[in-house]
Amino acid sequence: MKNNQMQSSKLLKLIVLSLLGTISMLLMFVNFPVLPxxxxxxxxxxxxxxxxxxxxxxxxxxxxxxxxxxxxxxxxGGGEPVGVTANxxxxxxxVLPVSILYHRFKGVKSLIAGLVTSTxxxxxxxxxxNYYLILPAYSLFMGMSDMAIPSVKWTIVTAGxxxxxxxxxxxxxxxxxxxxxxxxxxxxxxxxxxx
Numbered sequence: 001m002k003n004n005q006m007q008s009s010k011l012l013k014l015i016v017l018s019l020l021g022t023i024s025m026l027l028m029f030v031n032f033p034v035l036p037x038x039x040x041x042x043x044x045x046x047x048x049x050x051x052x053x054x055x056x057x058x059x060x061x062x063x064x065x066x067x068x069x070x071x072x073x074x075x076x077g078g079g080e081p082v083g084v085t086a087n088x089x090x091x092x093x094x095v096l097p098v099s100i101l102y103h104r105f106k107g108v109k110s111l112i113a114g115l116v117t118s119t120x121x122x123x124x125x126x127x128x129x130n131y132y133l134i135l136p137a138y139s140l141f142m143g144m145s146d147m148a149i150p151s152v153k154w155t156i157v158t159a160g161x162x163x164x165x166x167x168x169x170x171x172x173x174x175x176x177x178x179x180x181x182x183x184x185x186x187x188x189x190x191x192x193x194x195x
Contacts, residue, residue, distance in 0.1 A: 017061055020049040021068025028073050028087075034167050038160035043168050047091050051176055054099030055111075056187055062095035082137045089129060093122040094169065111180060112173075119169025127162045 024046040031042035046069055054062025070088045073079050079087070098114030126134075131153050139148035146152050180187075 013057060013061070016056075017053055017064050018068065020053045021065045021072065024049040024065055024069035025072040025076075025078075028069065028078060034171075035160060035164055038156070038164060041160055041164040043164075043171055045172065045175065046087075047094055047172055048176055048179070050091055050095050051098065051172075052180075052183075054095045055102055055180065058103065059096050059099040062099050063092050066091040066095060080142070082134065082141060085137075086126070086130070086134050090122055090126050090165065093125045094118045094172070097121050108177075108181065112177065115169070115173040115176065119166060119173065122169055123162055123165035126165050127157045130161045131157050 027046040027048070028044050031044035033039040033042050035041060047066075050062045050065040050069065053065045066088050069091070070084045073087075074081065074084045095118070097118040098111065101110045101114035101117065104110070135147040135153045135156060138144045139146070147156070
């Protein structure tokens with residue numbers, strides 16, 4: 001009987017994560033630019049379902065939703081491999097710190113502190129990754145040769161990537177905090193049911 005309950009619980013988690021991953025992928029298509037000079041950097045709300053999974057289950061669940069979302073997005077032709085990889089890395093850097101802090105300290109203060117930490121980690125992490133890996137990958141695989149020039153990379157990172165990720169983190173946090181506050185009682189009930 002206990003074995004059946006564990007299998008049912010695992011199946012339910014898998015179904016919930018698949019559903020959140022699918023919703024997350026669909027949300028990637030609803031996006032908008034925030035920096036006119038870097039219109040290709042667009043904000044979407046696809047990290048919200050991953051955050052929900054990470055807070056409901058575990059930080060790993062949030063990463064699973066990020067993987068699912070990005071693989072689906074690639075499969076439906078919504079992006080190319082470099083961009084999808086960058087999205088996965090940014091999403092993971094955003095979801096992990098907040099979910100780790102929340103699971104450790106449980107509360108709205110830890111959620112807010114986690115979202116601030118996640119925004120900083122994502123902004124700095126994506127700045128470094130773009131300079132050393134992502135922009136050179138665009139240069140190599142997408143034929144954007146100017147992306148390999150150090151001064152061009154530096155301008156893109158400091159004037160585009162860094163401020164974009166700070167704005168993105170703030171926008172997602174401002175949406176997520178009231179959403180999570182409303183859903184928190186439901187969260188606690190579902191966590192007790194599923195775990």
